[in-house]
Amino acid sequence: MKKITLIAFVLFIGLVKSQAQVKVSPGLRGGLNLSTLTNIDDNRSKTDFYVGGLVNIKFNKYFSLQPEITYSRQGDEGRYFENGRYYSEKYELNYLTLGAVAKFNIGGKGFHILGGPSLDFKISDNYINSNPENFDLAIVGGVGYTLPNGLTFEARIKQGLVDIYGYDGINNDNDYYYDEVILNQVFQIGISYTFKVK
Template sequence: MRNFVVLAFVLLIGIQAEAQVKVSPGLRGGLNVSTLTNIDDNSSKTDFYVGGLIDIKFNKFFTLQPEITYSRQGDEGREYFDNGSYRNVNYELNYITFGAVAKFNFNGGGFHILAGPSLDVKVGDNYINSNPEDFDLAIVGGVGYTLPNGLTFEARIKQGLVDIYGYDYYNNDGYYTNDAILNQVFQIGISYTFKTK
């Protein structure tokens, strides 16, 4: 792993040395289809995300894109009552997300794949009987297409890595039992990068 990091750093420096780096601000927004894993009787919730970005273009093949986004997530679950009845509830988990995605353009054209980490800081929720964790770490991956005018269409998957309830899911033998409740979000949206001289 250490050798990989060193190699990536050397390649990045080499790319930067041969190219004129272009930095452009932009805006992004779109649709969230979110859910929480390992919860019975829940379904996905549809909401939105909106934010800003900085497009750091090293060359026609590689771009680094730091982002800050307001993201409304959660799921639709059921609240059960003592008499056996229930009602559907839209559970909200609202985050400010700080991310950085690496974008790789095929043949220097508009089509790209992207991947990167995200730190999500919770700014609100509507949970009554529990207190979800105040942050999440996530991995983002996706595909997109950028038009020459700076308009980009993207589809992403964001997988949370932190159990939102902070439980330790270990059995008596010390093995992880795969019961963690994690954020999982499908995003489809657009972004626009402003042209700079």
């Protein structure tokens, strides 16, 4: 019984010490979106922006978890042929994104790699003849560098996993046709700033 009590006490002290090292810092993020949709002929990427907030939960100098809420303007620039000429039109898919990225600091320094999921809720679009899905699930990966003052520069790739029209890539014969699935793809370049909380 004494051994169990001693082990429990040591584990409790270790937990308290590890919790004392956790630093929680709120922040802001924003930047440039270069977005497109997969498997659409003659489309081009659309340039727009994203902006939002974050909470950086730093467990130690090597690892932190960062929940985020972001307004992200996505879509693409499509081309269509009418009356003997080509026209272009920007297609808007605007999302409220709830995400969480794990950040791994290389050598405990400013350079980091990151990755994680995001759940995107569509809040508006400008589609006239169709109705895109109201949500997307995406995977995010990227690299960045954080300065000692809390300013971070990042580049990310965000890959949607849900077809914007609800197609799952399988036909009636259970064959896969992933070259017909229309997914969000976004390349993001941006900055963030975390506030120091005492």
